Amino acid sequence: MDFRHFFDSKKISFIAIFAVLATFSVTNIAKAAITDTVAATGHEAHGEEEFEPTKMIMEHISDAHDWHLWGHTSIPLPVILYTDKGMEVFLSSKFHHGEHDYQGKYYTYRLVDKKKIKVVDTGGEVDEAASQKVWDFSITKNVASMFLAVIVLLLIFSSVARAYKKREGKAPKGLQSFLEPLILFVRDDIARPNIGHTYARYMPLLLTIFFFIWFNNLLGLIPIFPGAANVTGNIAVTFVLAFIVLIVVNINGNRYYWKHILTPDVPWWLYPIMIPVELVGVISKPFALMIRLFANITAGHIVILSLISLIFVFQSLAIAPVSLAFVLFMNVLELLVAALQAFIFTLLTALFIGMAVEEHH
C-alpha cells in the first residue's frame, strides 16, 4: 500500500485544525479541573473521602446512569429494565446518586458503584440471583452521547447531501468542501486500493464507520456536558462495530476466501491444524479491531485524567502549569489519535473486505 498521503500538506492542515480545536478543549479541561478542585475540597471539608485518582479515573471512563455536569449536578437519564416480570422505566434521579433505593413495580432496585443496578430484597440486601434476571437496557451516558453523535452526523450529512443536490455539478462550498476531501479520502485511499472495483458497494459502511468513530472520539475529548462520555473507549461499542465488520466480511467472502479457510493449500494431514488456525484468524481480525480502538481511546482518556489527577495528588497549585502543559500536549495528540483510530479501523475493515472479495486468477 501507499502511505505517502500521510505527509500531504492537506493532511497537515487537518492537524493544524485539530490543534486549534485542542486549545478550546484545554480551556474546558482547566474548567473541569477547577470544578473538581471545588468538589474535592468540598469533600475534604466534610471529611467524607480522600481523593483517589484510580476511582476518579475509572468513574470517568466508565459508563454511568446520569450525565455529570458539575459538582453534584447531573442530568438524569432514563433507566430501562427488562425483568422476568416485565419492563420497568424510570429516571435515574430516583436513585439520588446511589444514595437511595428505588421501589419499582416489580422489585426494589439499588445503584451499585454508580453503574450497576441490582435487585434488593426485603431485608435490604442485594439479591444476586434476582439481579441476574434483570437486563439493563438503560439509556446510559454512553448511549445518550452516542445518540447525540448519531443526530449530529445525520444533521451534518443530510445538509451536505442537500448541498450536493442544490449545487449540482458545481464546486463544493462551506461544510461540503470540508467533508468532501474526507469522503474522497475514504474512497480513493481506503476503499479503492484495498477492495478493488467492487468498492462502491462497501462505501456506505466504510464512510459510516469512519465518521461514527471519528465523531464519537471527538465528542469523548470534550470534557464537559455534550461530550465527556468514553463511547469508543467502551468495549461494548467497539465489540458491536467489530461484530458488524465480521458479519460483512464473512457474508461477502467469495469462494476463494472460503476455499482458503476450509481447504488450505497444505497437505491434507495438516488440515486438523490448519482449519482451526484459519477459523481463529477469521475471528481474530475483527477482535483486533475491537481491542485496538477500545484500548487506544481508553488509554488516551486515562493519560489525560492521570495528568489532571497529579494536581490533586500533590495537593499543590504549583504543579498545575506542568500538568496542564502535558494535558495540552496529550489533547492535541488525542485529536490526532481520534482521526487516526477512525482511519485505521476503516482501513482495516476495507482490507479485510478486500481480502474476502479478492478474485484469484
Add this chain to the structure above:
Amino acid sequence: MNFDIGNPSIGLVFWTAIAFLLLLLLLRKFAWRPIMEAIGEREKSIEDALASAEKAKDEMARLTNENEQLLKAARAERDVILKEAKELKDQIVADAKVAAQAEGTKLIEQARKEIDDQKKRALAEVKSQVSSLSLEIARKVLQKEFEDGQKQEALVADLLKDVKLN
C-alpha cells in the same frame, strides 16, 4: 472496586447496534448515495469536459494539418503549372526559331540561286558581247593588216620559213 470496562454491558451493545445500524441505513439512503452520486457525476462531467477539450484540440490540429496539406498541394500544383507554361513557352520559342531559320535558309538559297542565274546570264551576255567585239576587232585589225600587200607577202614568207619540208 469493580468497574469492569473490559466487560461489555448488554444495554450498551443493544443500543450501539441499533444506533449504528440506523445511522448506516439513514446515511446510506439520505447522505452517502446522493453524495457519492453527485461526486461521481461531477467527476464524470469534468472528465468528459477534459476529453472533449482534448478532442477539440486534436480536431484543431487535424484541421491545421489539413490546411497545411492543402496549401502544400496548391503550391506544388502552381509550381507544376508554371513549369509547364515555361516549357511550353520555351518550346514555342524554339519551334519559332527553327522555323525562322529554315525560312531564312530557304530565302537565302533562293536568293543565291537567283544571283547565280543572274550571274550566269550576265556572264553569257558578256561572253557573247566579248566574242562579237573580238571578232569585230579582229576583223578590223585584219582588214588594216592586209591593206598592205607587202606585209602579206612578208607574213607568208615568214610562215613558210617556219614550215620545214620533209
